[in-house]
Amino acid sequence: MSKSWVYAFAAGKADGDASMKNLLGGKGANLAEMSSLGLPVPAGFTITTEACVHYYQNDKTFPAGLEAQVQTALANLEAVTGKGFGSVENPLLVSVRSGARASMPGMMDTVLNLGLNDQTVEGLAALTGDRRFALDCYRRFITMYSNVVLGVSHHGFEDILDDHKDRLGVTVDTDITAKDWERVIADYKAKVQADLGHDFPQDPQDQLWGAVKAVFGSWMNDRAKFYRKMHDIPEDWGTAVNIQSMVFGNMGDTSATGVAFTRNPSTGDNNLYGEFLLNAQGEDVVAGIRTPQTLTQKAREEMGERNPSMEEALPEVFAQFRSTVETLEKHYRDVQDVEFTVEQGKLFMLQTRNAKRTSRAALKIAVDMAKEGLITPQEALMRLDPGALDQLLHPMLDPKAERTLIARGLPASPGAACGKIVFTADDAVRLAAAGDDVILVRDETSPEDIHGMHAAKAIITARGGMTSHAAVVARGMGRPCVSGAGEMVISTERGEFSARGQTFRFGDIVTLDGSSGEVFKGSIRMIEPEFSDDFHQIMTWADEFRTLKVLTNAETPADARTAIGFGAEGIGLCRTEHMFFDEDRISAVREMILADDEAGRRKALAKILPMQKADFVELFKIMNGLPVTIRLLDPPLHEFLPHTPEDIKLVAEAAEVPEEKLLKRTKELSETNPMLGWRGCRLGITFPEIYEMQVTAIFEAACDVKAEGFDPQPDIMHPLVATREEMAKLVAMTKAIAEGVLKARGVEVAYKVGTMIELPRAALLADKLAETAEFFSFGTNDLTQTTYGISRDDSGRFLNPYIEKGIFEKDPFVSLDPDGVGQLIDIARTKGRTTRPDIKLGICGEHGGDPASIAFCQKVGLDYVSCSPYRVPVARLAAAQAAISAK
DSSP states (O other), rough: OOOOOOEETTEESSSSOOHHHHHHHHHHHHHHHHHHHHHOOOOEEOOOOHHHHHHHHHOOOOOHHHHHHHHHHHHHHHHHOOOOOTTTSOOOOOOEEEESOOTTTTSSSSEEEEEEETTTTHHHHHHHHHHHHHHHHHHHHHHHHHHHOOOOOOHHHHHHHHHHHHHHHOOOOGGGHHHHHHHHHHHHHHHHHHHHHHOOOOOOOHHHHHHHHHHHHTSSSHHHHHHHHHHHHOGGOOOOEEEEOOOOOOOTTEEEEEEEEEEEETTSSSSEEEEESOOOHHHHHHHHHOOOOOOSSHHHHHHHSSSHHHHHHHHHHHHHHHHHHHHHHHTSSOOOOEEEEEEEEEEEEEEEEEEOOOOOHHHHHHHHHHHSSSOHHHHHHHHHHHGGGGGGOOOEEEESSSOOEEEEEEEOOOOOOEEEEEEEEEHHHHHHHHHHHHHEEEEOOOOOHHHHHHHEEEESSSOOOTTTTTHHHHHHHHHOEOOOOOEEEEETTTEEEEEEEEEEEEEEEEETTTTTTTTEEEOOOOOOOOHHHHHHHHHHHHHOOOSSSEEEEEEEEHEEEHHHHHTOEEEEEEHHHHTTHHHHHHHHHHHHHOOOOHHHHHHHHHHHHHHHHHHHHHHHTTTTTTTEEEEOOOGGGGGGGGGSHHHHHHHHHTTTTHHHHHHHHHHHHOOOOGGSSSSSSSHHSSSSHHHHHHHHOOOOOOHHHHHHTTTEEEEEEETTTOOOOHHHHHHHHHHHHHHHHHHTOOOOOOOOEEEEEEEEHHHHHHHHHHTTTEEEEOOOOHHHHHHHHTTTTHHHHHHHHHHHSSSSSSSSTOOOOTTHHHHHHHHHHHHHHHOOTEEEEOOOGGGOOOHHHHHHHHTTTTEEEOOOGGGGHHHHHHHHHHHHOOO
């Protein structure tokens, strides 16, 4: 039996269903599902993703049997519709649209009205009795096909149309007559001939296969590749092609097209949300060419719009539409993003998919649906993207701050941002790479702008509605966006925009509030966000299901308090060297380094001890009853010394030492490879007085806070241990000092002594280390460096090419490498627990806030993860998802 490359669908029946997304793509699978539900879906068929994969694996050739199966499907489509593909009397026109298994809005290509030519357009005109409509469809087809398939720039067609509008004195397409469209089409065809040296293709079969190739080709265009990289979508998935009989929203005022969400994708409110246009085709709504109208009367009144809503303009169709989308939401048990067309009073559903939404909306929708009984709390948790919670955890505009409003548009994607304005995607990338916060300002965005939108902190457009390209993509990325700010007059060529009598140029600072749709002059003060009841509910559910504890990396009281506010269960990494760099103690640290002997070092360390003690007192009080894991001094000593001649001069004067001595000591301590040099526990072994001071400060602080009624829980962590002998010596030293302080003060404090596993040798000999170590904290940053032999600080030059070439699937410093580094962690876990069954195990590198890495920690049975304060809620949710997935 030959392989099926084509799957048909029509109202009431389909070859596929919603479970077949991998094969039919999301769009094709959902068209099949809607057809099976008996919803009004224009008949069509889907060419599978496997055909696309074959196309790229076989030198861009179609698989055997595909063309014959497409011809059979076309014949069946002709029978269903009663029309003929290429027929002059009753032409069948089709849309050709992409559809990967993961939604990639605007990234790939679409062709509408395919099958039109100089003869069939006359047949369409005669059949419908509307020559203007037929010619409108033809000019749209020439523009789209020429751009998508033939590679002719769409800007040239826009220029031609604008010239005709100027000549005719009209502003909107609907004012152009049939006679005028004839002239526009003639100019369009002349442009194709001038640009390509041949006429616009007239054979519908040639048109069809050209479009199929173009859709397959768009899977590998630059914007699609960038989007896949950004969203971790594998290249080898391929895209399906959906070929569907055309329905027309541009057949007069009883026809329309629109985009809708079953709930508000920005706020999560349970209200139908979207836009439509009378007498238009689908691309008009998202392209920002005309200003769309609201769906509901309530939305129109709230937005102060004058043009009637769909509910008012087409009440009977609207009632059917509302019922249909309610059916879809209940069927899919999730918010749906739908596209629809009304052809002369008859509703057609063109697409449904699970809607992209902001983090705030995702929280509300998940909680509401769980409370409505549509989904379970576990499903609510699994619906959320832990990384996207980041949107909710950062500052927003201070409502009390002074502000100067310069423009107002639509609140397309919530959140606030401030930065330098840029007018091109390339400039956004360039300035962002230089460390600037940038705001991308465009008349309207297109898929070609995707890299600039990703680089920008926020997006502003002068045109487009709430479902425009800018709005949808910004919400998916978590970028604030103001769209349709029509009072802004933008000149990309001059690098400026004007609004309300003011002109703003490239590099000027503006602030926008994507929740209100407002744009302000200059920089505006931000405040910490307030968390909704939905946020707290999700966190409560997450804590019910997770088994991993979530600690934080913090060494300042401010970070510790922030982390506690976010639900941290202790400190998993307190980097004491950060305390050494404080201005009030760096001079004492340098005095210690410059000392000629142990006595000199101890004298300097005595000055640092009370400062260190004060640090720990604060942390113990904030973390009352929770573990505080303190890593003793880790970086090489030369990092505390100046290196430029100017700095050496200043420090020598301040320390009252000769410049020559300072320069000499700096040279003595310099290392070829400091990461593998005299650092970590090697400092504690060679200069034990440093660690002795730190341990003394820790336990004196613990005794002080214990006397005040607090419950300190110190864990002392020795970094960079590689041998059993190092571990044993360091544990003995730590316990001797701790017990001495506790005995002298007559206080009991529970504590542990352990190590940071950051060397492969330590992982392989974990059973030996566990003879004396009471906990392991995997320092995954350094463990990744030492396992790969890659410096995190220098790897940026080649990591991206490695990822692009498929050598690395992901940056191993962002997401933990399960095969190499992960295997070492698993070996250390197994060996450590063989020696000490109750040994406490966790990770404290940057991976502690990465959801994929947290899932790995759950899988191998660690006890906790530790991450930066603002990642604590992310880790709590990711840990819950990992636990639910593991069941």
